[in-house]
Each structure stands twice: as C-alpha cells, then as structure tokens.
Amino acid sequence: MHLIETRNLCYSYPGSVKALEGINFIAPRNSRIAVMGSNGAGKSTLFKHFNGIFKPTAGTVHIRGEPITKANIREVRKFVGIVFQNPDDQIFAPTVALDVAFGPTNLGLDEETIHHRVEEALRITGIEHIADRVPHHLSGGEKKRVAIAGAIAMEPEVLVLDEPTAGLDPKGVHDLLGFINDLKKKSGMTVIFSTHDVSLIPEIADYIYVMDKGRIVAQGSVAEVFVQTELLRSVRLDVPLYPKLIQSLQEKGIPVEMAFTFEEAETAFLEAFKGRS
Numbered sequence: 001m002h003l004i005e006t007r008n009l010c011y012s013y014p015g016s017v018k019a020l021e022g023i024n025f026i027a028p029r030n031s032r033i034a035v036m037g038s039n040g041a042g043k044s045t046l047f048k049h050f051n052g053i054f055k056p057t058a059g060t061v062h063i064r065g066e067p068i069t070k071a072n073i074r075e076v077r078k079f080v081g082i083v084f085q086n087p088d089d090q091i092f093a094p095t096v097a098l099d100v101a102f103g104p105t106n107l108g109l110d111e112e113t114i115h116h117r118v119e120e121a122l123r124i125t126g127i128e129h130i131a132d133r134v135p136h137h138l139s140g141g142e143k144k145r146v147a148i149a150g151a152i153a154m155e156p157e158v159l160v161l162d163e164p165t166a167g168l169d170p171k172g173v174h175d176l177l178g179f180i181n182d183l184k185k186k187s188g189m190t191v192i193f194s195t196h197d198v199s200l201i202p203e204i205a206d207y208i209y210v211m212d213k214g215r216i217v218a219q220g221s222v223a224e225v226f227v228q229t230e231l232l233r234s235v236r237l238d239v240p241l242y243p244k245l246i247q248s249l250q251e252k253g254i255p256v257e258m259a260f261t262f263e264e265a266e267t268a269f270l271e272a273f274k275g276r277s
C-alpha cells in the first residue's frame with residue numbers, strides 16, 4: 001500500500017482547459033520525490049490533490065489505500081502537510097510563533113508538546129529571531145520559512161513542499177537540504193517537492209516525475225531521468241550542471257564517469273585526473 005497514489009487523475013479548473021490529464025503518481029513510504037515541470041505544467045494543481053484541497057474531475061486519489069472522503073479529510077490533512085508555493089496563502093496568525101503553533105494547537109496537543117514542536121520548527125528553519133514579529137511584514141524568504149516551519153511543526157507523515165527553495169538565500173537552501181536529508185535518517189517522513197532548481201534534485205530526490213502540459217512525460221531515478229537530455233529540453237527543462245558538464249567532456253573523448261551530486265562529481269573528477277600532474 002502506497003502513502004499516496006493517484007489513478008488516472010484528471011483535473012480541469014472551472015471553465016478552463018485541462019490542468020491534469022491521466023496522472024498516475026505513487027509516493028512510497030520514506031521516499032524523496034521531486035516533481036519537475038516548466039511554468040504551468042500542473043505541479044501545484046497536482047499537489048493540491050494530495051490532501052483534498054482539490055477534488056479530481058476524473059480518476060482517484062488514494063491516501064494509505066483509501067480514497068479521500070468527507071469522513072476522513074481531517075485525518076488526511078494531519079497525515080499530508082502541504083507548504084504552498086505562495087506563503088501568503090497560509091500565514092494568518094498575529095505573530096510568527098503563533099502561526100507555527102496554529103497547526104499543532106488544532107491537533108489538540110498539550111501545551112508542552114506544542115511549545116517543543118514550535119521551538120524545534122523555528123530552529124530548523126532558522127527563524128527563532130523573528131518569533132515575535134508580525135508575519136505580514138516579513139520578507140518573502142522569511143515568510144517562506146514561516147510556512148515551512150508551520151508544516152514541520154505538524155509532523156505529518158508526508159510533507160509536500162511546492163517550490164520550497166524559491167526566495168530562500170543560499171544558507172536557507174543549504175539548511176533546508178540538510179533538514180530534508182536528516183528526515184530520511186531520523187524519521188520515516190516522506191517528502192514530495194517541486195523545484196525549478198534542477199541542481200538541487202540529485203542532492204535530495206530518489207525518484208523524479210517530469211510533468212508537461214498536465215501529463216507525466218518521464219519518471220524514474222535521478223540517473224534514469226537526467227540522461228534524457230533531449231526530452232527535458234523539449235519540455236523547457238534543464239539537466240543539472242554536473243551531468244551536463246560530464247556529458248560534454250565525454251563527447252570530447254575525456255573519460256569521466258557520469259555523476260549527479262557534488263560528492264559523486266568530485267569522486268569522478270578525482271578518479272579521471274588521478275596520476276596527472
């Protein structure tokens with residue numbers, strides 16, 4: 001049984017063209033799934049089906065093997081936490097700390113647990129220093145961190161992050177990567193995220209879906225997807241820097257092993273240049 005499974009999911013916005021067509025998406029337990037796609041591909045629309053914000057026009061969404069219904073929607077929202085692309089869509093409370101506490105309070109947790117979760121979420125997202133500020137007056141990246149902290153504090157089993165790094169500074173991106181990679185080791189939390197920053201994907205993801213015009217046009221491991229250079233280009237996407245560089249060197253007859261992450265690339269280059277002065 002998969003945590004999330006969509007079967008032939010289709011969605012049309014009222015009076016508009018189809019935004020999703022025949023999506024078969026699976027999120028296994030403890031996976032890190034990246035969803036790639038150019039602007040308008042349907043990433044955000046798909047994500048909003050994962051906790052019942054949108055209802056499919058056709059097809060189904062199953063959470064832990066059960067379709068989403070009115071009777072289980074509260075449970076589903078506890079189970080699947082979403083950070084929207086635009087943080088203004090989910091920040092309401094008068095202070096940052098109260099905003100982050102909103103979800104855990106709604107879960108009916110005791111005060112000590114709420115306090116602990118809020119502190120931890122503020123620490124992970126690096127925003128302890130703005131805990132008492134009015135969210136409305138924060139910068140874009142600060143708001144993004146507040147929205148992420150709010151979702152983390154809920155401790156959902158599936159964390160869905162729509163463009164989590166957009167607007168974050170390099171330290172913010174680095175910390176978020178560290179947090180997601182730590183989650184894999186510490187808890188069984190599953191993470192689904194979208195990003196236009198392709199170089200981040202190999203550092204986190206173990207599976208990738210590529211979307212274009214509401215459909216899934218490719219899927220597979222990092223190594224399977226990022227060698228499909230032509231396909232990616234045809235849907236206005238790019239290949240990360242390391243495989244791109246290595247492919248170009250290989251075409252010039254320089255033998256460097258294919259690599260996708262920083263660590264893999266470092267090893268591949270050291271190996272290729274071993275023994276040379």
Ligand SMILES: Nc1ncnc2c1ncn2[C@@H]1O[C@H](COP(=O)(O)OP(=O)(O)OP(=O)(O)O)[C@@H](O)[C@H]1O
Nearest residue numbers: 013016019037038039040041042043044045046085
């Ligand atoms: N509220 C809406 N009403 C009508 N059409 C919409 C609405 N929101 C999105 N769409 C359309 O649905 C399609 C998919 O949009 P979606 O926001 O899911 O794309 P996306 O992959 O998240 O893009 P981006 O990378 O820009 O965030 C687009 O054609 C978009 O114009």
Ligand SMILES: [Mg+2]
Nearest residue numbers: 043044085162
């Ligand atoms: Mg989007």
